[in-house]
Amino acid sequence: xxxxxxxxxxxxxxxxxxxxxxxxxxxxxxxxxxxxxxxxxxxxxxxxxxxxxxxxxxxxxxxxxxxxxxxxxxxxxxxxxxxxxxxxxxxxxxxxxxxxxxxxxxxxxxxxxxxxxxxxxxxxxxxxxxxxxxxxxxxxxxxxxxxxxxxxxxxxxxxxxxxxxxxxxxxxxxxxxxxxxxxxxxxxxxxxxxxxxxxxxxxxxxxxxxxxxxxxxxxxxxxxxxxxxxxxxxxxxxxxxxxxxxxxxxxxxxxxxxxxxxxxxxxxxxxxxxxxxxxxxxxxxxxxxxxxxxxxxxxxxxxxxxxxxxxxxxxxxxxxxxxxxxxxxxxxxxxxxxxxxxxxxxxxxxxxxxxxxxxxxxxxxxxxxxxxxxxxxxxxxxxxxxxxxxxxxxxxxxxxxxxxxxxxxxxxxxxxxxxxxxxxxxxxxxxxxxxxxxxxxxxxxxxxxxxxxxxxxxxxxxxxxxxxxxxxxxxxxxxxxxxxxxxxxxxxxxxxxxxxxxxxxxxxxxxxxxxxxxxxxxxxxxxxxxxxxxxxxxxxxxxxxxxxxxxxxxxxxxxxxxxxxxxxxxxxxxxxxxxxxxxxxxxxxxxxxxxxxxxxxxx
Numbered sequence: 001x002x003x004x005x006x007x008x009x010x011x012x013x014x015x016x017x018x019x020x021x022x023x024x025x026x027x028x029x030x031x032x033x034x035x036x037x038x039x040x041x042x043x044x045x046x047x048x049x050x051x052x053x054x055x056x057x058x059x060x061x062x063x064x065x066x067x068x069x070x071x072x073x074x075x076x077x078x079x080x081x082x083x084x085x086x087x088x089x090x091x092x093x094x095x096x097x098x099x100x101x102x103x104x105x106x107x108x109x110x111x112x113x114x115x116x117x118x119x120x121x122x123x124x125x126x127x128x129x130x131x132x133x134x135x136x137x138x139x140x141x142x143x144x145x146x147x148x149x150x151x152x153x154x155x156x157x158x159x160x161x162x163x164x165x166x167x168x169x170x171x172x173x174x175x176x177x178x179x180x181x182x183x184x185x186x187x188x189x190x191x192x193x194x195x196x197x198x199x200x201x202x203x204x205x206x207x208x209x210x211x212x213x214x215x216x217x218x219x220x221x222x223x224x225x226x227x228x229x230x231x232x233x234x235x236x237x238x239x240x241x242x243x244x245x246x247x248x249x250x251x252x253x254x255x256x257x258x259x260x261x262x263x264x265x266x267x268x269x270x271x272x273x274x275x276x277x278x279x280x281x282x283x284x285x286x287x288x289x290x291x292x293x294x295x296x297x298x299x300x301x302x303x304x305x306x307x308x309x310x311x312x313x314x315x316x317x318x319x320x321x322x323x324x325x326x327x328x329x330x331x332x333x334x335x336x337x338x339x340x341x342x343x344x345x346x347x348x349x350x351x352x353x354x355x356x357x358x359x360x361x362x363x364x365x366x367x368x369x370x371x372x373x374x375x376x377x378x379x380x381x382x383x384x385x386x387x388x389x390x391x392x393x394x395x396x397x398x399x400x401x402x403x404x405x406x407x408x409x410x411x412x413x414x415x416x417x418x419x420x421x422x423x424x425x426x427x428x429x430x431x432x433x434x435x436x437x438x439x440x441x442x443x444x445x446x447x448x449x450x451x452x453x454x455x456x457x458x459x460x461x462x463x464x465x466x467x468x469x470x471x472x473x474x475x476x477x478x479x480x481x482x483x484x485x486x487x488x489x490x491x492x493x494x495x496x497x498x499x500x501x502x503x504x505x506x507x508x509x510x511x512x513x514x515x516x517x518x519x520x521x522x523x524x525x526x527x528x529x530x531x532x533x534x535x536x537x538x539x540x541x542x543x544x545x546x547x548x549x550x551x552x553x554x555x556x557x558x559x560x561x562x563x564x565x566x567x568x569x570x571x572x573x574x575x576x577x578x579x580x581x582x583x584x585x586x587x588x589x590x591x592x593x594x595x596x597x598x599x600x601x602x603x
Contacts, residue, residue: 020048021419022055033310036324040337042350043424049299049311049325050445053544056327056340057441058429058457059353062143063154063166063534064438064503071126078129079142081460084433087126094128094379101125101379105390108404115413115421118364118376119431121388125378127367131354151511152530163514164530175517176530178537187523188533190540191279191290199523200263202540203279211253212266215275215602223249224266226273227602236269255478256524272562274552274593274601277582279542289542289583301544304330313544317343325426329356338426351426364427375401416456435460438503443538448501462498462505469493469507473527480524487525488515494529502535542583549586551576551594558591569600 015030027048037044045052061079068078070088080086089099104125109117135141136148144150147159156168165171167179174186183195192198196208203215210216211223218230223245225237233245240248252262280286284295286306291297294306301313307321315330323336329343336342336349344356352365359365360372368380373394375387385397392400408423415421415430436442436457437449452459472493477483491507498506508529510518518525526533552559555573571577578594593601 016044018044018046018048020051021046022051023048033324036310036337040335040348040350042337043422045325045338046420046425050545052311052325052338052426053313053327054441054445055426055429056325056338057444058432058434058436058439059340059427060328060440061434061438062440063152065140065142065152068129070129076129077140079131080127080129080433081435081438083460085123086433087124088129089126091128091130091132094126099126101381102383102386102389102391104378105386106388107390108388108400108407110407113411113413113421114364114376114404114408114423115428115431117388118427121376122366122378122431122433125389127379149513151513161513163511164533166534173517175514176526176533176537178534178541185517185521187517187521188537190537197521199521200259200266211249212262214266214270214273221245223252224262224269226270229602236265237273253522256476256527257478259524271589271591274558274563274591274598275584276598276602277549277551277580277584277592277594287546287581289544289546299546315343338424340426351424353427373397375404429455429457432458434458437501444544446501462503465505465507467491467507476525476527478524480518480522483515483518483525485515488512494532495527496529496532500532500535503531505529505531544583545585546581546583547585549580549582549584549592551578551580551597552591553593553597558593560591563591565601567600569597 015028017026017028020027025048029044066078066081067075068080068082068088070076070090076090078088080088130142132142133145135144138147138150141150141153143154144156146157149161150159151163153159153162153165153168155166158170159168160172162171162174164176165174165180168174168177170182171180172184174180174183176188177186178190180186180192183192185197186192186195187199189198190202193205195204198204198207198210201210201213204210204213205217207216207219209221210219213222214226216222216225216228219228220232222228222231222234225234228234233240233242235248253259278289280291282293283291286294286297288300290302291300292304294303297303297306297309299311300306300309303309303312304316305319306315307319309323311325312323313327317330318332320330320333322334325338326336327340329341331343332345333343334347339349339352341354342349342352342356346356346359348361349359350363352362355362355365355368357369359368362368362374364376365374366378368374368377370382371380371384373384374380377386377389380386380389385392385394387400405423413421415428421428436452437459449459469491471490473495488510491509494504494506494508496504498504510525553569553576555575557564576594576597580594582592584590584592
């Protein structure tokens, strides 16, 4: 659709350098970018790619939960904070026919900026307290579906009997994991696929009984290893007999103190082996990280089955194509621009949030489903030709829409930092119903409270609960066999004591489900609260910022001489000349190899 094309039409252009409204740094708009903007009928951006990504992430609370009153006065669990000026209904009631979001429809006010009016509408139309679907005995989870017996599990689907997991699919009996798929009985791990009993590990696949291992595939019974393929009974990358392995493992993992020491030793060992410059497989003409089965996907991050994408992040399921500046979800989508948490067979979606289910031709919409031709709407289902939740005929809609876009440009919204929001911008930072430090923005663009306040971002301090810590973490038993059942009644003080910047809850409890898991697997009790444990796992994940870097292979060894090559590479004894873009910054200690050098050493 090109209803607004006459307003924002672009002429043939080459690349152009602009100054970002937000960070004031230069950024480049490529010629092919202008082609995409022309096709979508939108003006070129005034924010740089990083600031556009950050702005979308401010609208994603992925794993924080609160108690909030709904419109009936009942206190329920919600992913909206109690202070947020958002009306909520319990999820099932919101999806029922007992209320109608069209009742909140209103005329467009030509005396106010669009975003000011939209904010008023958003604060009036009820939103669902939780984003869940077909959950069984999992009341304390969000952004999740088709799971049962899960506690504080987020961004998850098809999981069972798990707790404290984020970004999990098709997994069972997993605790404290980030990005895990088709795995069982895993603990404190990141980026794990098709694994069984994998603890304190990262980047492992098709393996079982691993401890403190990195990038091991097809392995079993390995401890403190890196870059192994189809190996068994290895400790710190050295082979052992089965009998000696079992004896040594008992020595290394018998207590909390030994587990802590093994983790430190293992992480030092990981640095002695090369990392591949990018995490991904089966890609063609892609740049970014954590990308698989994609082609022509540029400057993107955590993408599966992407095609013709740029500046996109966290898109999974099905094929997602022909989009820019699109974050979170996916599932068979095309022509999506400057949108977040939208997906499931959608097309031609612009500047929208939390809308899904065969939507088409939506602009500036929130929580709309199964609809088409909507502008500035909230909470509509199966509607067409609506503006601010008010019904129009097709002709009326098409006549009014260009006028509104002109009005957005003639009377723009301006935030407290002086940033101007005209047509073509995603929702402003200051309209987000979430505090900055409890959104994905803080994970990928971390800032201090002082900086947040200077930028007029909402920062939320922890609630002071009326609990009394009954035992400090250092007083917990060192051996799991010494932990008695009554530990489940204790309120344990987090070792961080609220002095970190990890949204520390200062205290936590051990649930019966996790206590049984620790006992069964011989794992010591944790000393940190779930939030602080989550942040330790986040630190395993490379941030999304690309750096140009040369391969660290000197021919017979790595550039820092810590690693000696096993084989002679195609470039012989000379330094590898391959250059690439990677999320490993030049000042990090990892040895980073190009695809060819890495495969020669590891495959």
